[in-house]
Amino acid sequence: YRLEINAQREKSTSLVSPIRGFMEGRIEESMTASISIRLIERKTNSVLLDDTGRNAGLEVAGNIEEIFVI
Secondary structure (H helix, E strand, O other), rough: OEEEEEEOOOOOEEEEEEEEOEEEEEEEEEEEEEEEEEEEOOOOOOEEEEEEEEEEEEEEOHHHHHHHOO
């Protein structure tokens, strides 16, 4: 199987977050994100699930470039 996840961040708010026990970090949080998922059976390349959730909560923190696999 292959799972594809695509999260689109909409309007976000900057919030404080902990770093080593101190509230010195920052994260971006959105409560109006859109998240699409697709589950594909690799042998036949058939799509088993293709759906989108709206008004999802999404936090973005750290080096997000590390999670992109295309």
